[in-house]
Amino acid sequence: MAESVITAEDLEVSFGRNKVLDGLSLSVNRGEILGVVGASGSGKSVLLRTLIGLVTKTRGSVSVLGVDQDTASEEEWQAVERRWGVLFQRGALFSSLTVLQNVQFLMREVLAISQELMDEVAMAKLEMVGLTAADAEKYPSELSGGMTKRAALARALSIDPEIMFLDEPTSGLDPISAGELDELIKTLQQTLGLTVFMVTHDLESLYAICDRVAAIADGKIVADGPISTMLKEEHPWVKAYFRGQRGSLFAAQREQPAL
Numbered sequence: 001m002a003e004s005v006i007t008a009e010d011l012e013v014s015f016g017r018n019k020v021l022d023g024l025s026l027s028v029n030r031g032e033i034l035g036v037v038g039a040s041g042s043g044k045s046v047l048l049r050t051l052i053g054l055v056t057k058t059r060g061s062v063s064v065l066g067v068d069q070d071t072a073s074e075e076e077w078q079a080v081e082r083r084w085g086v087l088f089q090r091g092a093l094f095s096s097l098t099v100l101q102n103v104q105f106l107m108r109e110v111l112a113i114s115q116e117l118m119d120e121v122a123m124a125k126l127e128m129v130g131l132t133a134a135d136a137e138k139y140p141s142e143l144s145g146g147m148t149k150r151a152a153l154a155r156a157l158s159i160d161p162e163i164m165f166l167d168e169p170t171s172g173l174d175p176i177s178a179g180e181l182d183e184l185i186k187t188l189q190q191t192l193g194l195t196v197f198m199v200t201h202d203l204e205s206l207y208a209i210c211d212r213v214a215a216i217a218d219g220k221i222v223a224d225g226p227i228s229t230m231l232k233e234e235h236p237w238v239k240a241y242f243r244g245q246r247g248s249l250f251a252a253q254r255e256q257p258a259l
């Protein structure tokens, strides 16, 4: 049976009177890429932030790598935090640090290694995401959107995580750069054995790299399964997303042999 590395049960999250998550349950299996979809404002980012403990839930439970968010001691939870990497929606690199220094930021806090070794390891992470030694010396304001995402990904990989939380990694990228980033995420999953929780609006990413998709509506997971399951779902939002005009185009392309 698949091993669940993230388990959320009956989550409720509210901001004032706005109940965003309402009885949401979900599990993510080791080694899979899970794509989380839903309308704008449906609570995808809130779910991600709740799983990593940045948003306080009003009900339910979250367990990551076997550690329960509510019963774990501070030390236990901190130890779990070091086993994941996060790529936030807006990249969130530190603007006053170079790319290399950004990648080293967490390493400096967590790893007791010499500066020389840290430089080597950080450079290896940057190479892994396709950035060069010249890029490493740049500041975030000097990077293109695609390079920023790659740098943020390298930073998320800096302390060798087992889980990656990605919030819309391809948003704002042109289709070619987005496709390259998808490939990179897939390669990282395969070579490093990562488990990936990915919020996305990108149908291309869902088709290209996700093993499973979970759709959020009305504060809950309303559909959960591979793309083939999504294509049969009757929930109105899921149906409109996967079988509406744009969704149908992707489904049709899938069925046609490549020329």
Ligand SMILES: Nc1ncnc2c1ncn2[C@@H]1O[C@H](COP(=O)(O)OP(=O)(O)OP(=O)(O)O)[C@@H](O)[C@H]1O
Pocket: 015, 018, 020, 038, 039, 040, 041, 042, 043, 044, 045, 046, 047
């Ligand atoms: N810190 C916060 N304080 C108050 N309300 C919040 C906060 N964070 C999120 N919300 C609200 O929670 C709801 C869900 O937001 P969320 O960012 O999770 O949506 P999303 O599904 O990720 O949307 P998008 O696809 O547009 O990024 C929205 O109504 C948003 O206004």
